[in-house]
Amino acid sequence: MTTGTGESTVRTSYRHGDLRRALIEAGVDLAREGGPAAVVVREATRRAGVTPNAAYRHFADRQALLDAVCSSCQALVAQAIEADQAAIAPTDVVEDARLRFRAVGTGYLRFALEEPGQFQTAFSASSDMDSATTSARAGNSGLTPFQLLTRALDDLVTVRLLPPERRPTAEFLAWSAVHGLAELFIDGPLRALPAPVKQTLIVRVIDMVEKGL
Amino acid sequence: MTTGTGESTVRTSYRHGDLRRALIEAGVDLAREGGPAAVVVREATRRAGVTPNAAYRHFADRQALLDAVCSSCQALVAQAIEADQAAIAPTDVVEDARLRFRAVGTGYLRFALEEPGQFQTAFSASSDMDSATTSARAGNSGLTPFQLLTRALDDLVTVRLLPPERRPTAEFLAWSAVHGLAELFIDGPLRALPAPVKQTLIVRVIDMVEKGL
DNA sequence: CTTACATGTGTACATCGTCCACATACAGCC
DNA sequence: GGCTGTATGTGGACGATGTACACATGTAAG
Secondary structure, X not given: OEOOOOOOOOEOOOOOOOHHHHHHHHHHHHHHHHOHHHOOHHHHHHHHOOOHHHHHHOOOOHHHHHHHHHHHHXXXXXXXXXXXXXXXXXXXXXXXXXXXXXXXXXXXXXXHHHOHHHHHHHOOOOOOOHHHHOHHHOOOXXXXXXXXXXXXXXXXXXXOOOOHHHOOOHHHHHXXXXXXXXXXXXXXXXXXXXXXXXXXXXXXXXHHHHHHO | OEOOOOOXXXXXXXXXXXXXXXHHHHHHHHHHHHOHHHOOHHHHHHHHOXXXXXXXXXXXXXXXHHHHHHHHHHHHHHHHHHHXXXXXXXXXXXXXXXXXXXXXXXXXXXXXXXXXXXXXXXXXXXXOOHHHHXXXXXOOOOOOHHHHHHHHHHHXXXXXXXXXXXXXXXXXXXXXXXXXXXXXHHOOOOOOOOHHHHHHHHHHHHHHHHHHO
């Protein structure tokens, strides 16, 4: 259907083949380059080698495209968390659960610092609680960022690091702290902080959550 | 310079009088109605009763207007915090300091829930650390939201509720937690939560901060 | 009173989202 | 195989936006 090496080059046939996917991928690239505001229909279609209106055969409007891009970006967040969790060298069950919980935070924040545009897009204009568990937003494990956090907290209860009576709403407390730090880092007043200071703050915020839950 | 009751009605003279202020006020209204994205030059000038280009005599571009609106919105946040702090019935010095610290969080989050558009605008595209202390962003006390938080934490140290060695970076930890919750409330997955549940979460997050700092 | 400057107006252009009518390709039926 | 219907892409158009450039008009300074 396409010529050349990349999918985004010249197209020989009238039909595209998988325009929907191509538009989402272009949107994810745009999100990386300029955040949610940069996810614009016309540029996405341009990159897919198609006229602007072709997008409307696959998405009701710009918001629908942005929603799809947002889901893809959430999947990237999930993968970042999974990567940090996978890097843990197993010791005992209790410590493993603790580190896997902390890895949710470090992975989340590492991604926020590495790909701020995609991070912002992942959590812009998104979703109620149910759609936060859609499979399009899942990483390799099939879990969304929120589900990875939930599971990590459940495991903390299992190994008795977290008293069961504190478990309800714990995901929202942990998420608030980590998400807030990410926002302050990305376009908030902590933007200009040197990287090592940011790393220290990440550790401190996760310490605070662990201690304060 | 203007006729009628409102500033936004018909203007008789060629000159406006205080267009800069009028544009900022219109921008703050737009922010209330639709968040930062709704702060658009043409609509602001329309409401000020002026042609679009007149705005460019007072602001370099849309972003400059948005920055000014953002500062005004931060001042509103400061006022919300001050209101919650003023409502505290004094008991002893230690408890007062504790409640004044908590009021920073409750005021911040109350404003986020009451005026989500202005809240989002207040912290969109804003500022490095220095400009977070600009006087345009201050409330009635002359302090910005960030400065109110800093002062509350200093007071916690004074009354020995917070060990001095934990004081550095404490504002960022507290701010992260509260700001993150606000974001999750406004356009995050907690948007649809019933109001009482939100209130419970506010208390819990502030508890977490107090305990975890 | 004249002149310079500050401020608002008018016209114009590029970009964006999106609607409508039209063209084309593929899929199934005969 | 040829015909037809539906899915998909094209082309042109409209209104909205940011903003540049040239012009008009008040206000102030000499």
